[in-house]
Amino acid sequence: xxxxxxxxxxxxPAIDARFKPVSFLxxxxxxxxxxxxxxxxxxxxxxxxxxxxxxxxFRNIGVSAAALAAVSFGQTFAILTAGLDLSVGxxxxxxxxxxxxxxxxxxxxxxxxxxxxxxxAVGLVNGVxxxxxxxxPFIATLAMMSVVSGMALSLSGGVAVTGVPAAFGDxxxxxxxxxPVPVLMAAAVLVTAFLVLRYTRLGRRIYAVGGNExxxxxxxxxxxxxxxxxxxxxGVCASVGSIILTARVASGxxxxxxxxxxxxxxxxxxxxxxxxxxxxxxVGVAFGVLFISILSNGLNLMNVPSYTQMMLVGAALIxxxxxxxxxxxxxxxxRS
Amino acid sequence: xxxxxxxLVTKTAGGAQPSTVVALSQVSKQxxxxxxxxxxxxxxxxGEVHALIGENGAGKSTLIRVLSGDVAPDAGGVLIxxxxxxxxxxxxxxxxxxxxxxxxxxxxxxxxxxxxxxxGNEPRAFGCLYLRSEAERRTRQVLETLVKGSGMRPAQRxxxxxxxxKQLVEIxxxxxxxxxxxxxxxxxxxxSEGEAASLRRLILRLRSEGVAILFVSHxxxxxxxxxxxxTVLRGGEHIATLDAKSITRTDELIGLMIGRPITExxxxxxxxxxxxxxxxxxxxxAGAFEDVSFTVRAGEVVGFAGLVGAGRTExxxxxxxxxxxxxxxxxxxGIALDVRSPRDAIAAGIAYLPEDRKEQGLVLSMSGIENxxxxxxxxxxxxxxxxxxxxxxIARAAAQQLQFRGQLEAPAATASxxxxxxxxxxxxxxxxADILIFDEPTRGIDVGAKAEVYRLIHQLASEGAAIIVVxxxxxxLINLCHRIYTMSGGRIRDEVAQSDFSEHRILEGxxxxxxxxxxxxxxxxRP
Numbered sequence: 085x086x087x088x089x090x091x092x093x094x095x096x097p098a099i100d101a102r103f104k105p106v107s108f109l110x111x112x113x114x115x116x117x118x119x120x121x122x123x124x125x126x127x128x129x130x131x132x133x134x135x136x137x138x139x140x141x142f143r144n145i146g147v148s149a150a151a152l153a154a155v156s157f158g159q160t161f162a163i164l165t166a167g168l169d170l171s172v173g174x175x176x177x178x179x180x181x182x183x184x185x186x187x188x189x190x191x192x193x194x195x196x197x198x199x200x201x202x203x204x205a206v207g208l209v210n211g212v213x214x215x216x217x218x219x220x221p222f223i224a225t226l227a228m229m230s231v232v233s234g235m236a237l238s239l240s241g242g243v244a245v246t247g248v249p250a251a252f253g254d255x256x257x258x259x260x261x262x263x264p265v266p267v268l269m270a271a272a273v274l275v276t277a278f279l280v281l282r283y284t285r286l287g288r289r290i291y292a293v294g295g296n297e298x299x300x301x302x303x304x305x306x307x308x309x310x311x312x313x314x315x316x317x318x319g320v321c322a323s324v325g326s327i328i329l330t331a332r333v334a335s336g337x338x339x340x341x342x343x344x345x346x347x348x349x350x351x352x353x354x355x356x357x358x359x360x361x362x363x364x365x366x367v368g369v370a371f372g373v374l375f376i377s378i379l380s381n382g383l384n385l386m387n388v389p390s391y392t393q394m395m396l397v398g399a400a401l402i403x404x405x406x407x408x409x410x411x412x413x414x415x416x417x418x419r420s
Numbered sequence: 421x422x423x424x425x426x427x428l429v430t431k432t433a434g435g436a437q438p439s440t441v442v443a444l445s446q447v448s449k450q451x452x453x454x455x456x457x458x459x460x461x462x463x464x465x466x467g468e469v470h471a472l473i474g475e476n477g478a479g480k481s482t483l484i485r486v487l488s489g490d491v492a493p494d495a496g497g498v499l500i501x502x503x504x505x506x507x508x509x510x511x512x513x514x515x516x517x518x519x520x521x522x523x524x525x526x527x528x529x530x531x532x533x534x535x536x537x538x539x540g541n542e543p544r545a546f547g548c549l550y551l552r553s554e555a556e557r558r559t560r561q562v563l564e565t566l567v568k569g570s571g572m573r574p575a576q577r578x579x580x581x582x583x584x585x586k587q588l589v590e591i592x593x594x595x596x597x598x599x600x601x602x603x604x605x606x607x608x609x610x611x612s613e614g615e616a617a618s619l620r621r622l623i624l625r626l627r628s629e630g631v632a633i634l635f636v637s638h639x640x641x642x643x644x645x646x647x648x649x650x651t652v653l654r655g656g657e658h659i660a661t662l663d664a665k666s667i668t669r670t671d672e673l674i675g676l677m678i679g680r681p682i683t684e685x686x687x688x689x690x691x692x693x694x695x696x697x698x699x700x701x702x703x704x705x706a707g708a709f710e711d712v713s714f715t716v717r718a719g720e721v722v723g724f725a726g727l728v729g730a731g732r733t734e735x736x737x738x739x740x741x742x743x744x745x746x747x748x749x750x751x752x753x754g755i756a757l758d759v760r761s762p763r764d765a766i767a768a769g770i771a772y773l774p775e776d777r778k779e780q781g782l783v784l785s786m787s788g789i790e791n792x793x794x795x796x797x798x799x800x801x802x803x804x805x806x807x808x809x810x811x812x813x814i815a816r817a818a819a820q821q822l823q824f825r826g827q828l829e830a831p832a833a834t835a836s837x838x839x840x841x842x843x844x845x846x847x848x849x850x851x852x853a854d855i856l857i858f859d860e861p862t863r864g865i866d867v868g869a870k871a872e873v874y875r876l877i878h879q880l881a882s883e884g885a886a887i888i889v890v891x892x893x894x895x896x897l898i899n900l901c902h903r904i905y906t907m908s909g910g911r912i913r914d915e916v917a918q919s920d921f922s923e924h925r926i927l928e929g930x931x932x933x934x935x936x937x938x939x940x941x942x943x944x945x946r947p
Contacts, residue, residue, distance in 0.1 A: 283805055284804050284805055284806055285801045285806055286804060287806075288797065288806060289797070291785075291786060291790075292783050292786065295783035295785040295786050296780075296783040296784065298779060298780045299780050299782055301762060302740075302742055302762050302774060302780055303762070303766075303847070304761075304762045304765075304795055305763075305794075306761075358785075362785045
């Protein structure tokens with residue numbers, strides 16, 4: 085190999101291994117901070133409500149968190165490339181309609197396949213519009229949100245698609261080893277996303293493109309393809325979220341998932357993924373999802389109206405970013 | 421005026437000179453872990469141009485920040501006309517007649533030229549009404565005395581101005597403040613050669629009006645052209661203050677800046693030169709470079725000299741496929757190459773180490789290991805799945821060979837400039853490239869790291885790689901290269917063999933395009 089010769093000179097002993105608690109805490113403040121808040125929140129709700137700390141309620145939290153989790157894990161891919169996917173909500177709606185129609189006529193497996201294909205197709209269009217036509221992700225996916233939503237409404241005629249096989253609807257409430265199937269599905273997405281991001285060439289290139297697009301390009305990385313792949317991942321994850329939600333309501337709903345764009349971005353940002361791309365871990369996103377889901381479950385049990393909850397989720401998002409900018413060295417903001 | 425004899429002032433008590441406007445007296449400043457300034461004294465005299473030079477980290481910017489009231493020194497102080505003063509803010513320093521023009525220009529783009537000049541100092545009626553016509557009238561006055569034909573109108577939007585014009589706005593602002601001292605931090609770094617020359621003329625004009633000017637520059641030819649005195653800092657300490665007339669060669673200044681003769685920094689040249697590896701013929705991209713042809717042999721280090729904007733970086737980016745070529749052929753060992761993207765170039769064994777490490781060379785948020793592996797990631801993947809184990813092992817070995825000192829697992833942002841450059845070198849060495857293009861390989865890194873980069877370049881060459889070095893530092897090219905091409909105005913003007921190396925010959929080529937246009941500006945090519 086042409087390269088560096090092997091004329092090594094003696095090297096000072098590696099100083100890498102030294103553990104520095106202060107800098108460790110500083111660097112990982114987000115990774116430690118959010119789980120801590122989630123635990124604290126759980127404790128507060130356990131005291132204030134006698135129903136909160138129970139297996140049925142935890143299953144309840146799990147099922148309601150599962151769809152948001154799947155969508156947020158997909159959103160993570162888009163945001164890691166310094167992009168954004170606002171079309172996840174209407175993708176969920178379109179997938180719900182397409183999957184229900186297919187299931188009604190051709191059975192559950194065909195419906196599931198169609199669901200994943202639909203999500204991937206929306207992601208592909210997003211990615212191509214963003215990379216080939218150089219439309220900003222914000223605008224591209226905002227526009228696609230409208231396009232896809234329109235498709236869902238016209239396909240369904242604006243009303244719910246009923247007649248979904250009963251076995252599919254039951255999926256949402258089945259337990260495997262005491263764990264609801266939707267939770268297992270979300271966990272599977274989490275594990276897959278984690279593995280892809282950490283252990284595949286694609287995953288590392290997503291970080292590289294988001295961290296410094298020009299450096300990535302000059303390193304021979306085909307930036308456009310990586311971005312398209314990220315949006316396809318987002319679309320596929322959104323369709324998993326849609327399958328979970330569709331099973332829960334046992335019908336195709338053209339208005340499903342309207343709150344998901346905000347909630348998924350909130351979960352991702354709360355979870356410590358930089359909006360400027362290239363930084364953060366999917367595990368953090370899982371805690372972001374838990375935060376939002378436990379918050380709304382606890383507030384429900386305390387009889388806080390859902391309109392008030394919407395205000396609280398929005399405020400939590402602003403608070404998280406503001407805290408980060410002020411104390412966290414601006415992980416979401418400045419590039420260091 | 422200057423004292424005529426060459427002087428070497430190591431400690432100047434502030435206010436000793438009758439014509440001293442402002443002086444720093446034994447100033448020290450400590451930052452956590454760094455002694456930025458130690459016992460530094462300096463005096464600025466009425467009507468002098470005083471150059472401040474030193475390596476990065478020598479303490480130049482800290483000194484400027486003390487003088488401009490931005491930081492308070494731990495010990496020592498600032499004296500104005502012999503009286504100690506303590507600035508509590510940059511505004512305070514400005515009130516005392518010291519105006520600093522930083523590299524990042526303080527211009528509000530949406531404001532007019534006049535509004536920018538009078539920012540915070542607006543002519544007012546009844547204490548609140550902004551007198552627009554008065555501001556514009558005085559602006560016109562200042563602009564006319566400053567430079568005739570600057571092409572600026574007082575009501576023009578400042579955001580539309582060129583960098584050079586924005587600098588004029590800042591200088592005009594200083595004059596409106598009746599500054600007795602103007603400090604300029606690398607004022608010519610972002611200017612074209614023509615603009616820099618007219619800025620230098622302006623500086624000399626200000627000097628004749630009695631203003632004291634302290635300016636920081638890395639361009640030693642420029643320092644020798646206009647400075648009356650030169651102060652050298654190294655490692656936060658005052659090394660020397662010299663009469664500019666006593667200096668004959670830039671090498672002397674470099675020697676003072678780095679603390680040893682410059683030749684010691686460079687390894688001997690590789691003497692095993694082989695066949696022609698890279699042949700470029702007629703490379704052209706409209707508006708950037710034209711008809712650029714050159715060759716590089718195995719084991720050879722070929723330099724590209726020229727001024728900023730001469731088209732050297734653009735040529736290399738075109739050759740690497742980072743930008744499209746309009747015309748031209750590339751051949752490697754006689755076989756034609758079709759390079760349309762960096763990916764193609766890497767496949768052909770070409771590596772490009774960009775001039776801006778942070779913006780183009782590294783993903784600062786990722787670890788050193790991943791940066792090292794970035795251009796050769798395929799080598800550690802089986803069916804798209806990454807083997808962290810082999811990646812770590814190879815990256816560690818490469819880093820060790822390059823004597824990378826820093827934490828490989830930590831984000832690249834945490835490494836020093838020199839260590840960041842080693843990450844970039846390791847990254848490209850691992851691609852197995854045998855044509856390596858170094859664009860300003862030692863910009864912004866300290867002397868020790870520079871010597872190591874030179875050693876690595878030498879090592880790669882002696883293993884048979886063909887190497888191109890683009891550099892704005894002449895001593896670097898002269899001591900490192902086997903051959904030097906000079907570019908100017910997007911074209912190759914000269915090819916100089918090692919036996920003919922001289923600053924004079926190279927500068928002639930570098931200024932070729934300008935000499936054609938502006939005849940008789942021989943001041944720029946000093947004998």
